[in-house]
Amino acid sequence: MNGAHGGRGRRIVLWRHGQTAWNVERRFQGTTDIELTDTGRAQARRAARLLAALKPDAIVASDLRRAAATAAELAALTALAVTHDEGLRETYAGSWQGLTHDEIVERHGEQYAAWKRGEPVRRGGGELETEVAERAAPVVERALEKLPDGGTLVVVSHGGTIRTTIGRLLGLEPRHWEALGGLSNCCWSILGEGARGWRLLEHNAGTLPEPVLGDDD
Template identity: 70%
Template structure:
């Protein structure tokens, strides 16, 4: 039956890591970091549409960054599922100090060496803020704390940000930090799905905007 297609039948738990909807700063290409920027009109509509899809997964719990753009995205799913949203400071985006609020062009002009090193994939403390490994050090424990109350075969939805989501996925998949950049970024209001297996977490979907499909074949 169609209603059974999205029932999670694996013995472990499932984590949906969902990026917030669009903001005006996204549109302007500004580095947001932990600046508390709200969703714009398009972002709110993205959140409503995505929530209707994710509600079909029948999540057990929702946890979100406490920044407005993530919390407001999470609230759209909460309204459809009657679940509370647990706000978690540990899920915030990277703190980027003096980079926050600047466009790529402004960053290249003001911090040329630091910006170039970051683009090369080096572990730069952007704007005097956090490194990627420091972000993973707080985001992954926040996800694991939320998972403590999630039973087997159930789904946790984590609402976070582009950079924090990518490093969390990399850490949970046990990839070395120098390989985290191989994970493409999440588009606004898209998500990645991790499934718990006997050998650790597996990446089931990445940068998705549709419901996860069952894997049929020899690699299940």
């Protein structure tokens, strides 16, 4: 086992939950505890079959039902216990929560525009993206400390939280986190550990990674 000074070759799979009714309606969920749709559960089952092939060593998940139910599909196939942590919840967005995309643009247009420009914004009076990273990334780092060399950790969370966590783990400045595009329902991103730290190997993937062959491997 490796501790904080760790061996190399570990992987982190950051997996977004399956579809909810609010996703379909383009309604901002944040920390609202919305369940998966039947489609979302089917997405989770399909993705779990693929991710089980990576032979994960541990699963940590947000305690919100949409993430917990997604994680449960992988747990059922791998016989791993899921550790739930509220630090992996989606961004709290105050008055934005429950509004559709169009309603947010209509009612909070200036705030929305500032956020899209990369300015630090408390959307709806909620959390800054840096605050989300500050609560979520340590959850991932604590789980990593328990992994064996070459081990794989699956983190089941939410689109915004995953993006900020990737940004933090890669050492990107917060204003560049938006460069990481969003994740589709039940898609995932994979970070691999190398000699100079974490590298983004896959982003918004729905298939298993292929080896990189060529001049940049």
